[in-house]
Amino acid sequence: MKKNSMLRVEGISVSYGPVRAVDNVSIEVNEGEIVVLIGANGAGKTTLLRAILGVDKAQSGKVLFLGNDITGKSTDRVAKSGLGLIPEGHLVFSTMTVLENLQLGGYHNPREIDSNLESVFESFPVLRNRLDQTAGTLSGGEQQMLSIARALMSRPKLIMADEPSLGLAPKVVSEIFDILRDLNKKGYTILLAEQNAKKALEFGNRGYVMETGRVVLEGPTQELMSNPEVRHAYLGSNV
Amino acid sequence: MEIFVAQLLNGLSLGSMYVLLVLGFNLMLLVAKIIQFAYPHLVVLSMYVCWAVLRYTDNMLLVVLASVASCIVINIAIEPIFRLLAKRHGLDINVSFVVSMSMALLITDVMSHLLNYGYPIAFPSDWVGKSIFSSGLIAFSAGQAYALFGGIAAVVAFFYLLYRTRQGRVLRAISENSLLSSIIGIPIVKTRVLSYGVAGLLGGLTAVMLARLLGSASPGLGDFVGMKVVAASILAGLGNLKGGLVCGLLLGVAESMAIGYLAGSWSNAIAFMMMLIIMLIKPEGLFGIRA
Structure with missing residues (x-):
């Protein structure tokens, strides 16, 4: 059965001055999938996600989301069309309360805020008791959960998560991955950029390996895991 | 003691005008990331609008509406200039400062060449009102x-x-982190225009109260008030709204x-x-600085 394509990136390139951060990259994410982008720090994963969302402008190439060309559109319009990015570094509005952060996430569907809040609390019961707390006073793990919850408030069609495990304790990392897996079971399509190749490959259905701005390998995660190059470069040769 | 009380009342009423202008000034600084030095000049221009409307009608509501409308419209009309500048130079508040200073000069020149032949304008005496309370040296006018x-x-x-409305939440979100705001789908340009509009609304109301x-008002009043607004904002810490509240009043009282x-x-x-x-x-x- 051919699955519906949700996101199609066709040969995009992004440069910062003379540095080509993303070089002619094409990826595809189908409905219901978990797709992982792995690669070392500086391989271009974050830039790729930012370019998809229109934060960084692509010099060439095309981005199709749900069949529509979204290349060069403003970030807020792309986000409104159903692309939810969970940015790197558990970013929250730190001077605002947890509730305000969630309300901001639901900016485009004010009428469904209450029902969306309820469904978000099912995945993140810890947030329910913290509604009036200033987001900046939450722990790193809680901020990451808030960041994910805030993205869910907009009912995105595709969730893009950028290094959600970065800087968090191993136990919290497992929790975050459990939550993401759970969201996938509930029907969310996920594109995950992750340095932790082992965790990412165990987690995803398909994967892309990035090196210095290019996609060097792609395929089902099972295949990538048994690929000698991947094992050597990302999983440690003794795995 | 009487002098003290009298001057305290004077200072507080003058200071509350500084406060309103500092709030509008800081709102644009926080949300649109600009220093709009010409903002007080625009408010003085709106005082001229009040004065012109008063020649035809003494309907208070019409005067307020005209003042508010003129201040909002002109302030929003200026916005694309700053947006274009931001596109070319990035969000550099120094660039906006220099550009808005030239706007301020332009507005002052327009007032001194074209409006009332450059003479100061005087509002009708019943507009200022008699003193509604007086005792010795202390007099409190309407x-x-x-x-x-x-x-x-x-x-x-x-x-x-x-702090209590959906739009206010969005304004605060952009002031804290505009990139994150756009990532979660908040329309940046629209919200920035809203900040110009809210500042214009505050400015239009201030114009009526200042009048x-x-x-009276004169072409030089914009510079005079503008310096104070910038001073109070810097005293408080640029972009600090609650600090601006205190420092605006403080400056009025000190003066x-x-x-x-x-x-x-x-x-x-x-x-x-x-x-x-x-x-x-x-x-x-x-x-502390918040911008």
Whole structure:
């Protein structure tokens, strides 16, 4: 059965001055999938996600989301069309309360805020008791959960998560991955950029390996895991 | 003691006008990331609008509407210029400062060449009003009451908008992190325009109250008020709304005290000496920079 394509990136390139951060990259994410982008720090994963969302402008190439060309559109319009990015570094509005952060996430569907809040609390019961707390006073793990919850408030069609495990304790990392897996079971399509190749490959259905701005390998995660190059470069040769 | 009370009342009513202008100025700084130095000049221009409308009607509501409408429309009309600048230079508040200073000069020149032949304008005496309370040296005019109580009402409404409404939440979100705001789908340009609009609304109301408080205006008033607004904002810490509230009042009171106890013309020097001293002790302002 051919699955519906949700996101199609066709040969995009992004440069910062003379540095080509993303070089002619094409990826595809189908409905219901978990797709992982792995690669070392500086391989271009974050830039790729930012370019998809229109934060960084692509010099060439095309981005199709749900069949529509979204290349060069403003970030807020792309986000409104159903692309939810969970940015790197558990970013929250730190001077605002947890509730305000969630309300901001639901900016485009004010009428469904209450029902969306309820469904978000099912995945993140810890947030329910913290509604009036200033987001900046939450722990790193809680901020990451808030960041994910805030993205869910907009009912995105595709969730893009950028290094959600970065800087968090191993136990919290497992929790975050459990939550993401759970969201996938509930029907969310996920594109995950992750340095932790082992965790990412165990987690995803398909994967892309990035090196210095290019996609060097792609395929089902099972295949990538048994690929000698991947094992050597990302999983440690003794795995 | 009587002088003190009299000057305190004067200072508070003048200070509440500074407060409103500091709030509008800081809102644009926080949300649109610009220093809009010409904002007080626009407010003075709206005082001219009040004056012109008053020649045809003394309907208070019409005067307020005209003042508010003119200030909102002109302030929003300026916005694309700053947007274009940001596109070319990035969000550089220094660029916006220089550009808005030229706008301020332009507005001042328009007033001094084209409006009332450059002469100061005077508002009708019943517009300022008789004193509604007096005892010895202490006199509280209707105009002062408008400025003080109108100012308080406007400040309360402003903070209600900012902290209790959906649009206010969005304004605060952009002021804290505009990139994150756009990532979660908040329309940046639209919200920035909204900040110009809210500042324009505050400015238009201030224009009416200033007219009732001062009873006159002149082309140079924009520079005069503009310096004070920038001074109070820097004293508080740029972009610090609650600090601006305190420092606006403080500046008004300090100025009035100088008028009461020293030769009046020293009031400006005192205000700026205060700023100099505080800047030397606390470069980030009394309450800390938020922009």
